[in-house]
Amino acid sequence: MSDFKSLDPELRKSLEAIATFVETISGTAPSQKELALVLGRYFVKKEICDTLMAERVSLLEKEL
Template sequence: MPTAPLHDPAVMAALDAISEFVEKTTGTAPTSAELANALTRYFVLNEIKEHIEMLREGE
């Protein structure tokens, strides 16, 4: 279970940033299903994990 609620402003801002980036670079905003699919891919999950570990280590 995530420690931050999904309606947390930081989480919402991150999802908005992703959506805006995809729309800007492709011309079309992603659907919720597309975002969910992309965010749960192994490569993305591993990148997020590594980034969080880096932040926690203070690098």
């Protein structure tokens, strides 16, 4: 399991990008609690996993 005691700068930028997107679309920035709520939902976790797996396969194919 990953150690989340400190955030990698790339992860921080991604979370900030999500917050900015939500604010642009909805007019209000999400709180950290709201982001945690939606990121913990099954559908979002499944989408993240599927995207990561596809990215890993793509990177492996490029190495061949």
